[in-house]
Structure formats: C-alpha cells, structure tokens
Amino acid sequence: MSFFDQTYDVIVVGGGHAGCEAAAAAANTGSSTLLVTMNLQTIAQMSCNPAMGGIAKGQIVREIDAMGGYSGIVSDKTAIQFKMLNKSKGPAMWSPRVQSDRMRFADEWRLMLERTPNLDFYQEMVSGLLMDGDRIGGVITSLGIEIKAKSVVLTNGTFLNGLIHIGDKQFGGGRAGERNSKGITEQLLELGFESGRMKTGTPPRVDGRSLDFSKMIEQPGDVNPQKFSYSNVTKPLTKQRSCQMSYTSLEVHDLLREGFDRSPMFNGRIKSTGPRYCPSIEDKINRFADKDRHQLFVEPEGWDTIEYYVNGFSTSLPEEVQFKALRKVAGFENVKFFRPGYAIEYDYFPPTQLKHTLETKVVSGLYFAGQINGTTGYEEAASQGLMAGINASLKVKEKDALILKRDEAYIGVLIDDLITKGTKEPYRMFTSRAEYRTLLRQDNADSRLTPLAHKIGLASDDRMYALDVKEKEAQNLVDFFNTTSISPEEANPILEEKGTSPMKQSDKMVKIFSRPQIELSDMLDFVDVKDYVQKNNLDTEVLEQAEIRVKYAGYIAKEKANADKLQRLENIKIPDNFDYTKLKSLSYEAREKLSKIQPTTISQASRVSGVSPSDISVMLVYMGR
Template sequence: MFNTVYDVIVVGGGHAGSEAAASSANLGAHTLLITMNLQNIAQMSCNPAMGGIAKGQIVREIDALGGYSAIVTDKTAIQFKMLNKSKGPAMWSPRAQSDRMRFAECWRTMLEQINNLDFYQDNVTGLIFDGNTIVGVKTSLGIEIKAKKVIITAGTFLNGLIHIGDKTFGGGRAGESASIGITEDLVKVGFESGRMKTGTPPRVDARSLDFSKMIEQPGDDNPEKFSYSTTTKSLQNQRSCYMSYTSKEVHDLLRTGFDRSPMFNGRIQSIGPRYCPSIEDKIDRFATKERHQIFVEPEGWDTVEIYVNGFSTSLPEDVQDKALRKVAGFENVKFLRFGYAIEYDYFPPTQLTHTLETKLIKNLYFAGQINGTTGYEEAAAQGLMAGINAALSIQNKEPFILKRNEAYIGVLIDDLITKGTEEPYRMFTSRAEYRTLLRQDNADLRLTPLGFKLGLASKERMDRVQEKQLKTDLFVKFLIQTSVKPEDINPILEENNTAKISQSMKLFKIAARPQLNFDDVRKLKSVEAFVQENSIDREIVEQTEIHVKYAGYIEKEKNQADKLNRLENVSIPSKFDYTKVQSLSIEARQKLTKIQPITISQASRISGVSPSDISVLLVYMGR
C-alpha cells in the first residue's frame, strides 16, 4: 500500500503539523500528513482565537515567511483587536476571534490544494529506527510507512490523561483517544521525557445566558487583519465578546470541590501553564482577590457554543455547574461540555538543535507541545520551521535558523533548546531583548525576503515589501528635507499643548514630538500633498511614524544586536569536549556538555554559564 518512501512524514494534524506539512510540501518535499482524524485538522482545542500579546507577532512572522496561519485566521475571523495600542509600538499585538468550525475547514481546504502533500488517517503507534536514524513509522493497523524525515507534532495526545474531578480517563482531547507507543519508543532509544498539564474551560449554550448583565467587548472600530497578502480582507462586520466577573460566593462554591480536585489531591503532579492558570489555581494563589474576569467568547458566526475564557477548571462537574451559575449572566446556564485538565508527555527541548532536529536520532524532528510549549501560535511557528528544515536537509541545503534579533520565532526556538522548560512555555514580549526591532508591523520587512529566498513567499509578496520599504524611506526623506514655517505649524502645536517654534524647523524634528501624531502632521498642506501624490497608505504612514518617533531606540537595539551577532559568528566545534577546559566552572562544563551550543552567543544564554566562563571559552577558541 505505502511502497513509496516519503521525503517527510508529519505525525499529527494540529497547528504545528499543519504548518509543517504545508512548508515541507511547498518546498518540494513529498510529504505525508498522518493524523487520527482528518475531520479535526488544525482543530482549536482550547480558545477560538489567534494572536494576543507576542503571539500576534508570531502569527505575522509565520505569514511573512509564507506560512498559512494568518491567512486562515483572516478568512475565518469574527472579531479583530489590536491589543496594547496605549503603549509603544513594540507592544502592539494583533488578536482575532475565529469561527472554530470554519477555521479547521479552511485549513484542510488549503492543505488539500498543495500538490506534494498526501493525507492518511490512522494512529501512529511506533517509530522505526535504523541505528541512530529514523526511517519510518508504524500505525495501529500494523502498516509500516518509510520516510527520509519524520516530524512529530503530537500535541497533548502522547499518553494523554483527562481529569474531571475524581474521574480520570485516557484521551488526547475531549472525545478523542490518546496516542500510545511513540513515547515508549523514544524513551527506549535514550530520550528523556516528562509530563505537563494544561486545561480548558466549559463550553456553554449562548441561548441560556443573559448578556444584558455583562459588559460588551466589541472589536476595533477600524479592524486590521493578520496577513500581509492581498488574498484576505479586513472584517466588515464583527461579533462582540462579553465580560463578567466571579465573586466571593463563586470562590466559596469552587472551594467546596477542592478535596475532589485532581490538582489538590495529588492525582495531577505535572506542572501546568503559569500564565493561564485554572480558576481553582487562581483563587488558591490569589486568595485575597475577591473577583476574577470571565471573558465570554462566541465560537463562531452561527453557533450557540460559547467559550468561557478565564474559567479553566478540572473540578467535579457538579461544582462547575453550581459555581458558574453564580456568575452574573450565567444564572440559567446550560453546559455543552464541562471543563477538564489534561496530562501528557513532552520531551525537554534541550534535546534538539536549532533546526528542531533531535540530537540523539538523525532525521527526527519535534514541533509544538511535545517540546513543552503552550499555544497554537508557538506550535505553528515550530511546525513551520521543522517543515522548512526537513525539506532543506533533503535537498542538501543550508539549514534555516532565525536569530533572536530577527524574529520572535528565533527567540522561541533559542529559548527552548538553550534554556529548556519545566513548565508550558508561553511567548511574551518581555522574552525578546530586541522587541523594538521585532514589531508586528514590520514582520514582512524583516522576514519576507528570507521567505522569498526559501521559495515560500511569492514574488507578489516580495514586490509589495519592496514597495513598502521604498515608500517609507521616501516619506522619511521628505520629512528630513522639508522645513515648516512657524505660522503654518504653531496653531497645530498649540492645539496639542506642545511648545511653539519661533523659526523654520525641519518636519522630522517636529513629527518626532510625542505630543503629536501623524494625523496632526498631515494637517499641513505640504505633507498631505506629498501623501496623495505618492499614494502613501495607512500602513506606510504607520511605518514612517514609528521610524521617526523611535529612531533612537531602534538604532540602539540594532547596535546591541550587531554586538550579539559577533558572538553568533564565533562557532563552537560539534561534540566539543568541555572537560578539557579546566578553567570552566563545573556547572558550566555540565550544562555545556548537555546542551552542546553551536555558538559562543548561544553558550552565553545557558543558565549556569557565567560571563567568566564565556571569557574562558573565547580565549580557548583563539580570540
């Protein structure tokens, strides 16, 4: 049946698997996507949303490189918001509510249009090795399928256990069985594994809720979109979300179930996500807080299903029911599904290289929650990179590795393989030391040239990026060269409570004032005429304004990044023997031997490796 030796097999059809299969096949690799249920490709297992703080930047980076997540999000969105607009542009983060059913359908439709991609519904129960190289997979039907590369994107399915109160049963997601066999085969050949947990809140019937008792949360007045491509459009109509609050009464009712909670009675010992805790965890950790926000999020345009964001729980179903009924607007709530916690296997990501290939077994790649991450966006980014690198390796091309100053994706992967993680890893803007450079608005300028060179981003996309850069540079040059007279600008300055000028001044200096925005600057006839003559759109205006107002910060970060890249260029020989370097601390020797960094810069980011250890290494490397 499967006589073909595939170039790449992708195990799992979630967000990581979908991006991995798409990028691999689009780069010319004959790819097979194996998943337990073809109806659940790219299923939104938890909240029906993409993006958010730092996650939105990742989705835009995936799009700029030629991935699909942003396009699917735009095509199936029901609401769009740009978060953190009150802060600086490095903090702005796009987020969209999606139609859950249409999201999965759109992903499948797009994947089915890729020529080099085959599909097969079955459960992978084993891996086939030839020495220290993977050569294929085994399925529950006893079929062996051979491949040059295998990418495992198993999500929460590896030996998954679902917990609701004192009930426990196997499963990788509600209504779906766990995956047994992959962990066991990996451990046999020497991999270290661990357990993590995550959770999900109840889903309820919108017809049973009283939205008049809640606070409406509409989308942006002028919604943007995720993808830089012209294939998608901004939303014309949006669905509102709503907000309510828990109370002391709700908390007291929840506490009555703590003795039956798997989190508190010891049945769950694995670590859950720090930044997305369950409701019982929140009221236990923040005992003095009298209420917590509950976000009421519709699952789509036409469905009555509601996602109760902020009420993630594994408490007994009777306790969930009693407590949620005391939340304003939920008095007559009808449950479609109770919240639950899920435990699953993961593999500490320090066992990977920057390409996401495992160090122990050649041609084997891990992407997504198997690496200890949480979130669709982090998973999709890893899938994209694993798919790219698997395809490039088959073609004997150089690996594709993003640096920390190039992309949030670079920060994500470097953090995972250099520092590892003992709790579900979530991306934040604070994790990126060059976040002024890594903004959501310039992901196309940063990464589309790289995606185009790879063969993932189209020429049309590349042309649009070049036009965007050209027009931004032109606008900045105009502001630098053009002077404005006091009589023309002073009324605008006075209107915005900023100091007037007494003699002509360059527009660049005026526009850099924090009290002014570019809507104010465009009140000048010369500026508006330039904008109209050169067809400067909103996106170019935003780029120019950021460049003008944050030029000093951007230049400073570029200089810091250049210094970092000097250390990135100092490579460390593979399988370097750190025991020879007696001047290193014992901890540094142990950590460096385990992680095997490929550059001095990566070595400097390993916990336990001090600046003096790095100095010793630099001397030893002949610096």
Template sequence: MFEKEYDVIVVGAGHAGSEAAAAAANLGSKTLLITMNLQNIAQMSCNPAMGGIAKGQIVREIDALGGYSGIVSDKSAIQFKMLNKSKGPAMWSPRVQSDRMRFAETWREMLEQTPNLDFYQEMVSGLLIEGDRVVGVKTSLGLSVRSKAVVLTNGTFLNGLIHIGEKQFGGGRAGERAATGITKELEALGFDSGRMKTGTPPRVDGRSLDFSKMTIQPGDEEPQKFSYLESTKPLTHQRACHMSYTSLQVHELLREGFDRSPMFNGAIQSVGPRYCPSIEDKIHRFADKDRHQLFVEPEGWNTVEYYINGFSTSLPEDVQFRALKECDGFQNVKFFRPGYAIEYDYFPPTQLAHTLETKLVSGLYFAGQINGTTGYEEAASQGLMAGISAHLKIRGKDPFTLQRNEAYIGVLIDDLITKGTEEPYRMFTSRAEYRTLLRQDNADFRLTPKSFDIGLASENRLHQMEQKKEQSDKLVAFFKNTSYQVAEANAILEANNSAAVQQNDKMFKLFSRPEIDMDDMLQLEQVKRFVEKEKFSTEELQQAEIQIKYAGYIEKEKSNADKLNRLEGIRIPDNFDYNKLKSLSFEAREKLKEIRPTSISQASRISGVSPNDISVMLVYMGR
C-alpha cells in the same frame, strides 16, 4: 497505497503539524500528513482565537515566511483587536476571535490545495530507525511507511489523560483517544521525557446567558488583519465578546470542591501553564483577590456555543456548574460540556538543535507541545520551522534558522533548546530583548526576503513587501527633507499643548515630538498634498510614523544586536571537549556538555553558565 518513499512524514495535524506539512510540501518535498482523525485538522482545542500579546507577532512572522496561519485567521475571523495600543508599537499585538469550525475548514481546504501533500488517517505507534537515523513510521494497524525525515507534532495526545474531578480517562482531547507507543520507543532510544498539564474551560449555551448583565467587548472600529497579502480583507462587521466576573461567593463554592479536585488531591502531578492558570489555581494562589475576569467569547458566526475564557478548570462538573451560575449573567446557564484538565508526555527541548532536529536521531524533528510549549501560535511557528528544516536537510542545503534579533520565532526556539522548560512555555514580549526591532508591523521586512531566498515565500509576496518598504521609505525621506512653516506648525503644536517653534525646520524634527502623530502632520498642506498624490496606504503611513518616532530606540537596538551577532559568529565546534577547560565551573561544564551550544552567544544564555565561564571559553578558543 502510499508513495514508495516520502521525503517528509508529518505526524499529527494540529497547528504545528499543519504548518509543517504545508511548508515542506510548498518547498517541493513529497509529504505525507498522518493524523488520527482527518475531520479535526487544525482543531482549536482550547480558545477560539489567534494572536494576543507576543503571539500576534508570531502569527505575523509565520505569514511573512509564507505559512498559512495568518491567512486562515483572516478568513475565519469574527472580531479583530490590536492590543496594547496605549503603549509603544513594540508592544502592539494583533488578535482575532475566530469561527472555530470555519478555521479548521479553511485550514483543510488550503492543505488539500497544496501540491505534493498526501493525507492518511491512522495512529502512528512507532518509528522506523536504521542506525542513528529515522527512515519512516509504523502505524497501529501494522503498516510501515518510509521517508527521509519525520516531524512529530503529537500535541497533547502522547499518553493523554483527561481529568474531570475524580474521573480520569485516556484521551488527547475531549472525545478523542490518546496516542500510545511513541513515548516508550523514544525513551528506549535514549530520550528523556516528562509530563505536563493544560486545561480548558466549560463551553456553554449562549441562549441561556443574560448579556445585559455583562460588559460588552467590541472589536476595533477600524479592524486590520494578520496576513500581509492583499488576498485577505479586513472584517466589515464583527461579533462582540462580553466580560463578567467571579465573586467571593463563587470562590467559596469552588473551594467546596477542592477535596475532589485532581489539582489538590494528588491525581495530577505534572506542571501546568503559569500564565494561564485554572480558576481553582487562581483563587488558591491569589486568595486576596475578591474577583477574577471572565471573557465570554462566541465560538463562531452562527453558533450559540460560548467559550468562558478565565474559567479553565478540572473540578467535578457539578461544582463547575454551581459556581458558574453565581457569576453575573450566568444564572440560567446551560453547559455544552464541562471544563477539564489533560496530562500528556513531552520531551525536554534541550535534546534538539536550532533546526528542531533531535540530537540523538538524524532526520527526526519535534514541534509543538511535544517540546513543552503551550499555545497555537507557538506550536504553528515550530511546525513551520521544522517543515522547512526537514526539507532543506534531505536536499543537503544549509539550515535555515532565525536569530533572537530577527524574530520572536528565533527567541522561542533559542529559549527552548538553550534553557529548556519545566513548565508549559508561553511567549511574551518581555522574553525578546530586541522587541523594538521585532514589531508586528515589520515582520514582512524582516523575514519575507529570507523566506523567498529558500523558496517558500512567493514572488508576489516579496513584491508586495518591497513596494510597501519603498513607499514607507519615500515618506520618511519626505519628512527628513521637507521644511515646515512656523505659523502652520505652531497651530498644531498649540492644539497639542506642545512648545511653540521659533523658526522653520525639517518636518522630521516636528514629527519626532511625542505629542504629534500622523493625523496632526496631515494637517500641514505640503504633507496632505504629498500623501494624496502618492496614495499611501494605512500600513505605509503607520510604518513611516514608527520609523520616525522611534528612530533613536531602533538604532540603539540595532547596535546591541550587532554586538550579539559578533558573539554568534564565534562558533563552537561540534566535538568541542569541555573537559579540557579546567577553569570552568562544574555546573557550566555539565550544562555545556548536555546542550552543546553552537556559538559563544548561545552558551552565554544557558542557565548556570556565568560570564566568567564565557571568558574562560573565549580565552581558550582565542588560543
């Protein structure tokens, strides 16, 4: 029925599990993906969208590394938007509205076409442990399946408890049972666990909505795509989203149900996501606001189901319904299903190494919401890295990790294992101190060569990246080495209210002015001829423009990153005895002993470890 022994078993087939299974199998490991329902592979449990602020950068990084999320997002997109275009390119973030059913279908098709990957539908209820290492899993039907590594990506299913008003019932997602057994077993092995909460809004019938009373939210006029591969294409037509608002009357109706809300009556004890609060949490915490935005998002190309983004709630269904009816365009609303909250088990991620392998059990990896994160993109990136790590470990190869100056994925994992999290962790651009280097446009330059070296990114993907880099470098060199004519340049400068020039100079200098963009430069005859001759793509033109206009910022961040890397190079031995350092503060000693950082740089990021503590360690290690 099964292989005698798998290389890697992945438990759970959400976004983390799907990426983990694909990565391990594509690298050559015999992989088994076990999930409770094979019909729900890569299900979008919450909103039907991928990307967004910082999350879009993560999807681009997953794609650059050879993961599937970017390709699936492109193939199932119904709308594309590049967010934050009014800001600098470090803030630009791609986002797609997705066809929920097509997204899951495309993921399953791609996984089924992946060599070395088997599937099985069952609930994993425990682990097979020998000594201090995992050797497989046990299922609820009593089957034992052996492997060299196990990746747990259980999502919200570990002892999941769903709340709708006063009603509570076990489940990992609406209509699906919770997973039991694993938490108790991990706790018995010495793992610490906790509880977190997330929520989801009602889904409604679009035929019952009056969109004329809402503000239309179209996609970009010239949509781009997530994947760097040429095999996916930008959208040629798109579905619109819409925006409505709550009101003071809506807030009053919601407040009437607060005494029946699990958020306020003590039924929910765990912490929810700070940056994606429920509607009841919003009107409680921001009582001075007389309205909140609601984004009305279609669930696909050919469905009338809509997701009401901004109205996440666990209030009783009748309260949800009465309040939503008072929002513009919702007067005749019909529910497909109410919103609900869900509590689930997680394991504080300070119990993991940078590879996402647990410190207590060799060969066991955690990825996704089990680590306290929220969001498809955060989960998928962890799954990808865990799948890579498991494959490399069982073959005795060096670990593959990403630094904070190399990827948002590196920031995410370092934050989790170094600082931990007591609330659902969500990625933001502000978390990345080197975000000018970690742009969505250059993820392939940053990561594809690294992934190719370990055998995951294909030769075709590497070739496309190298070709793009060669072309954009050629264009930058042209601007650096070619001079403009004063009269021609001044015509452009005058049109953009920029100071005139008095003499010929290099085009790079002209292009560096904040008022001047690529469209302006293309008005120069020499530039126009060169671009037409070389047939530069839109991506190559954009890449060259960013490299020129932000050259100073990029160089400054590279310099700062080099300083960080020098501290990363000072490794701390695994058996380092912090008790010998009498000058360390008590808090620093306890935190360092718990987290056991691998470098001085990581130690400096631990909450409670001061610059003075780092100085003590540097002096001691210098000796």
C-alpha cells in the same frame, strides 16, 4: 505491509497547528510530504479558546505569515473580531488578536492544505517509528503499515499517553471526544530520549441562549480593524461580533473551594506541571487568595453558533461544582453546559534534546514541534511546525538550515529559549522574553523575514515584490519629512492645540513629527503632507511604517547597535563534540550543562542557565579568542 509505494521526503505526524504549518512548509519548499493524523475531520482544531494572536503571540502569527505560512491567512478569513492590543504603549508592544470562528477556521485550514501541491494525507494513528541505523526511516501505523520517509516531524500535541481529568474521574484521551496515542513515547525512551509529563486545561463550553448579556460588559472589536496577513488575499473585517466580560465573586470562590478535595490538582492525582501564565480558576483562587474577583471573558465560538467559551474559568473540578459555581456569576444564573471543563496530562520531551533546527540530537532526520517540546499555545506550536517543516525539507535537499536569530524574530527567541534553557512548565511567549523587541515589532515582520523565506522558495515572488514596493514607499515618505520644510504660520495652530511649544522659524517636518505629542493624523492636516499621501496613494501600512521610523528612529538604532555587538559572540562557533570536561577551569555546573546542551556558538553558551561570564572567558581563552 504497505500500500505506499514511495519514500516521502517528509512525513508529518499530527494535524494540529504545528502539524499543519509543518506540512505546508515542507510541501511548499518542494518536498514530497505526507500528513498522517488520527482524524482528518479535526485538522487544525482549536481545542482551547477560539482566538489567534494576543500579547507576543500576534507578533508570531505575523512572522509566520511573513514567511509564507498559512496561520495569518486562515485567521483573517475566519475572524469574527479584530483587536490591536496595547495601543496605549509603544509599537514594540502592539499585538494583534482575532476572535475566530472555530468551525470555519478548521475547515479553511483543511481546504488550504488540500490545495497545496506535493502534499498527501492519511488518517491513522502512528504507533512507532521506522529506524535506519541511527537515523529515521519512516513511521509505522497502528495497523502495521510501514511508510518510508527521509525525515519525520512529530507534532503530537497533547495526545501522547494523554489522560483527561474531571474531578475524581479520569480517562484516556488526546482531547475531549478523541482517543490518545500510544507507542511513540515508549520507543523514544528506548532510543535514549528523556520524557516528562505536563498538563493543561480548558473551561466549560456553554449555551449562549442561557446567558443574560445585559448583566455583562460588552467587549467590541476595533473601530478600524486591521488584519494579520501581509498578502492581498484577505481583507479587514467590515462587521464584527462582540465578546462580553463578567466577574467571579467571593461566593463563587467559596463554592469552588468546596470541590478542591476532589480536584486532581489538589488531591495529588495530577503531579505534572501546568501553565503558570494561564492558570485554572482553582489555581487562581489558591495563588491569589487576596483577590475577591477574577475576570471572565465570554467569547462566541463563531458567527452563527450559540456555543460560547468561558475564558478565565479553566478547571478540572467535578462537573457539578463547576456548574453550581458558574451559576453564581453575573449573567450565568441560568447557564446550560455544552460540556464541562477538564484538565489533560500528556507526555513531552525536554527540548534541550533538540538542535536549533528542531531536529533531535539522538536521531538524525527526526524533528519535534509544538507541545511535544513543552510549549503551550496555537501560535507557539504553529511557529515551531513552520521551522521544523522548513528544516526537514532543507536537510533532505542537502541545503543549509534556516535558523532565526534572537534579533530576527520572536520565533528565534522561542526556539533558542527552548533549546538553550529547556522548560519545566508549559512555555508561553511574552514580549518580555525578547531583548530586542523594539526590532521585533508586529508591523515589520515582513521586512525582517520575507527575504529569508523568499530565498528558500517559501515566500512567493508576489510577496517579495509587494514588500519591495512597501519598503520603497515608506522610506520615500520618511525622506519627504526629512527634506520638506514647514512654516510657523502653518504648524503653530496645531502645535498649540496639542500643548507643545510653537515654532519660531521654519524647520523640517521631521522635527515637528518627532515630538511625542504629534501623531500621524496631525501631520495629515498639513497641506503638503496630505497632497503627497493622496498623490502617491499610500495605504495605512505604509503610513504606519513611516511614522514608526520617524518617531522611534533613536530607539531602533540603539537596539540595532546592541544586537550587532552581541552578534560577534554569535559568530564564534564552538566545534562539534567539544569536550568540556577538559576545561578544568570551568565550574562543575558549567561543564555539566554545556556537555548536555552542546551549544553551537559562544553566544548560545552564555545563555545556558548556570554558565557564568567567567566560564565564557575561560572558553574564549581556550579557543584562542
């Protein structure tokens, strides 16, 4: 039975952050696309904290935006606070983050999707997949409706056989107030996939009217806020809402320990793995027993709502234990709950079963994106959705896939880590995971990725033109510093004020600007620089780009050279269905791992856990290299 009279190019299952980006990407690259979700009213729901970005995650959002995705624009339009994190460190570590208005974020996402050509919507649970031999043929809904498609992207989040835990209570659900999804896991197992279980958690939501903010530490946004999107459709914030910070105490910890025997994590009812880098409060107390307090960030859920998110107090303890302990936190003495925190277990599929396109190795035309691959976080999910949507669309059109390399994007690092190494705990992106993070800065994501996205029709001509103008202006300013001289009489007063040695004779401005003590604001005090900037009407982004290119030129060149060296291994392709069992000189572990992962290049093979440099040498000799 079906009232769908067409075969879609791409069907996206799930309307979370991965599903939204996948649907937008597929539709915007010209594919007829259907987004099927259990509830159209909860599209792009921020089911955990009301924020986008952060360490490494902010770089991912900027990369999504540079490629024509929607997360950056939606974040800018619905932000209530902006912060650039790690400004005290080098630009490779700068990470943008916004506090979001939860309700407006979801509303804006839905409106943007509804304005996207080639995109249809349908509300119902997908309970199975239609197969056409060994390739995907579409989906089957819980009502038995068959919808045909040339490719399918699964972005099921925490809904696959989701089980919610609060203390000794448990019930099925994909998130608070929503049912879970059944049927898909069982069918995928029958098709030959491996699955596992993971868990994540969320803290209580509380009534802001019951809090005493005078006992907390205010956390305001940046004085001069920036934005995520490179496009001109959004503007930086002109007003912001502050967050607050408080601390737990030994008394709070003792009260929480009273409920450990009823915590599903400690009494053995939850056996799945949770996120190491975003642990529950009971996990923190247990693992860091020497700490007498932990930070809690009290985050408003929007411009107008009284609901607050207690970041740092994720828990699945009994609700009365949560309440009793939280009331001992400074400022929470009279707290009222909107809802208690909870943990959720769900099915995931080890991502070593995927290709770099995020297409499954078992079923042609079937793609996985988001938490189904074992990741955690809106940003990680959205980036996978973007790439799965792009590649599903390209495959249908019989065009070459788009695969981002590790030196091109954090998204490339994320996907390569998942495909090559797999994950046994919820994967979260960090700057430390990227060996080329000096190249993968948040400020140059458009330079790195917009040309690639423009070639496949995802980034608009306007985006490409704006990038060309910015690149030209930034390089012209760098050339100005390289060719314009400055005298000791003009420079020395500022040099001495900054505690750096004075000039003895005239020299090029780049020599002054390269000194670590000298900042862009100092250079703008020089008449020639000020006149040039005003004459050419240069904006903050151009000035920042020029400053980074001057001050970090040596580091950038060195890292680029290292990336180019390793690229030679990336260019050595491994034949399809390569039989590693024939290479008796390989270690047993290498043969086993390589046969399972099936890497496509020697470089990828070298990153597989358990594969040694000597194993790589054996492969190179065998392949005549």
